[in-house]
């Protein structure tokens with residue numbers, strides 16, 4: 001069975017994440033709670049065609065982070081990440 005890639009790299013979510021965190025998040029790194037893989041957010045698999053943005057682990061395809069905007073709120077679910085390390089801007 002062949003599978004269409006259907007995803008972009010994590011840079012595709014950079015604008016949304018920068019708006020939320022107030023800093024460039026592409027160099028932020030995290031660890032997958034599912035498989036333990038360490039990766040930069042830029043290396044995650046970004047799915048933008050659903051209601052919101054989903055970042056998946058490049059190792060196990062587990063959901064790392066979901067970001068959904070409504071007119072009045074932003075929902076962030078980062079439950080798939082064991083941690084998130086955000087570099088302090090210089």
Ligand SMILES: [Zn+2]
Pocket residue numbers: 032033034035036037057058059060061062
């Ligand atoms: Zn994983």
